[in-house]
Amino acid sequence: MTEPMIRLNDLVLTYRNEAGPVEVLRRLRLDVTRGETVSVVGPSGSGKSSMMMVMAGLERATSGSVAIDGKNLGDLDEDALARFRGERIGIVFQDFHLIPTMSALENVAVPLELAGRRDAFEQASKTLQQVGLGHRLTHYPGQLSGGEQQRVALARAFAVQPRLLLADEPTGNLDGNTGEKVIELLFDLVSDHDTTLVLITHDPSLAERCSRTVRLADGQIIDDGTASASKTPKAEVAEPKLAAGV
Ligand code: ADP
Ligand code: MG
Numbered sequence: 001m002t003e004p005m006i007r008l009n010d011l012v013l014t015y016r017n018e019a020g021p022v023e024v025l026r027r028l029r030l031d032v033t034r035g036e037t038v039s040v041v042g043p044s045g046s047g048k049s050s051m052m053m054v055m056a057g058l059e060r061a062t063s064g065s066v067a068i069d070g071k072n073l074g075d076l077d078e079d080a081l082a083r084f085r086g087e088r089i090g091i092v093f094q095d096f097h098l099i100p101t102m103s104a105l106e107n108v109a110v111p112l113e114l115a116g117r118r119d120a121f122e123q124a125s126k127t128l129q130q131v132g133l134g135h136r137l138t139h140y141p142g143q144l145s146g147g148e149q150q151r152v153a154l155a156r157a158f159a160v161q162p163r164l165l166l167a168d169e170p171t172g173n174l175d176g177n178t179g180e181k182v183i184e185l186l187f188d189l190v191s192d193h194d195t196t197l198v199l200i201t202h203d204p205s206l207a208e209r210c211s212r213t214v215r216l217a218d219g220q221i222i223d224d225g226t227a228s229a230s231k232t233p234k235a236e237v238a239e240p241k242l243a244a245g246v
Contacts (some may be wrong), residue, residue: 003070005164005196006032006055010064013050024050026219027064034163037190037197038225039207042216048200051216052166055198056091057081069163086114090157090165090195092186094172096149098141098156104128105137108156115160127155131185147178151185158189165190168200183209 013025025047032038040048053059054066057073066073069088076084085091098107105124112120128137131151141149150170157165170186171179183206190197199210207213212225 003067004031005034005036005069006030006198007067008051008055008064009067011051011054011061011066012063013047013054013059014062024219025054028221030214030221030224032196032198034196035194036212037187037199037210039210039213040198040200040216041202041204041207041213042222044202046216047219048216049168052091052168052198052200055164056089056166057085058091086111087160088163090160090162092150092153092157092165092167092170094169096141096146096153096173098149098152100141103138103140104133104144104152104155107141107152108159111156112159117160124155124159127159128152130189131155145178146174147182150174150182154182154185154189158193158195161193162195164196164198166198169202170199171201171203171206 008028008030011025011028012023014021014023016022028051040051042048050059054061055068057066057068057076061074068084071084073081073084099110102110105121105128108124108127109120112123117123125134125137128134131154133148133151133155136144136148136152139148141152144152150173153170165186167186171182174182186199187209189195197210199206201207213223214221214225215223
């Protein structure tokens with residue numbers, strides 16, 4: 001139980017395109033403790049979404065490793081990885097990623113059915129009621145407002161009670177007022193379920209609501225939000241962390 005919820009160890013992600021390989025994540029080292037809420041900030045293109053995709057097991061590390069809840073994702077084949085993700089990780093994207101041909105209820109029931117829950121629809125309905133959408137069960141995503149769609153996405157992410165929630169600019173497509181409501185809901189759900197949160201955002205006031213902020217630039221972590229990192233010059237924190245990491 002002393003294992004961190006997330007451990008990135010010299011994580012490298014390289015994309016290959018016509019121009020050749022591009023190293024998008026460069027030897028990231030990061031531990032996130034259970035129950036921590038971590039915001040991830042940094043300029044556009046710095047690798048925030050890529051880091052989240054690797055944490056979610058939606059991208060494979062090129063080298064180095066990512067462990068979630070004590071499990072090294074590199075040890076899992078595609079099926080095992082999908083199962084692991086389905087049970088332990090909730091993911092929320094900026095553009096909702098709902099299945100357009102399914103009702104709100106069906107969208108939320110899918111991960112529960114995949115997890116083998118016989119009460120999938122009952123549980124989905126309950127979760128939608130919790131996010132204030134009990135009156136929208138049979139609506140399709142196209143019939144819902146942006147804020148409602150994101151609440152469906154939150155219900156879908158939380159339905160299986162994941163230990164880890166990954167959210168990539170969840171209010172990026174919402175107006176200020178709607179975004180605030182979605183964020184209140186997100187933090188309520190996180191604290192009710194004791195979920196570890198990684199929240200990508202470019203909104204400083206939102207970042208501040210998390211217990212810690214990690215800053216990325218050019219594929220590297222330039223500040224990991226720990227007291228030692230912010231008070232000690234970078235060269236000096238690398239060594240003790242190396243020793244403590246094993
Ligand atoms: P952020 O979320 O911080 O804006 P991203 O993780 O989306 O950054 O992107 C980091 C870098 O990786 C960018 O330079 C981007 O162009 C590049 N990138 C992202 N996805 C791909 C891909 N599928 N193929 C090649 N390069 C990519
Ligand atoms: Mg991004």
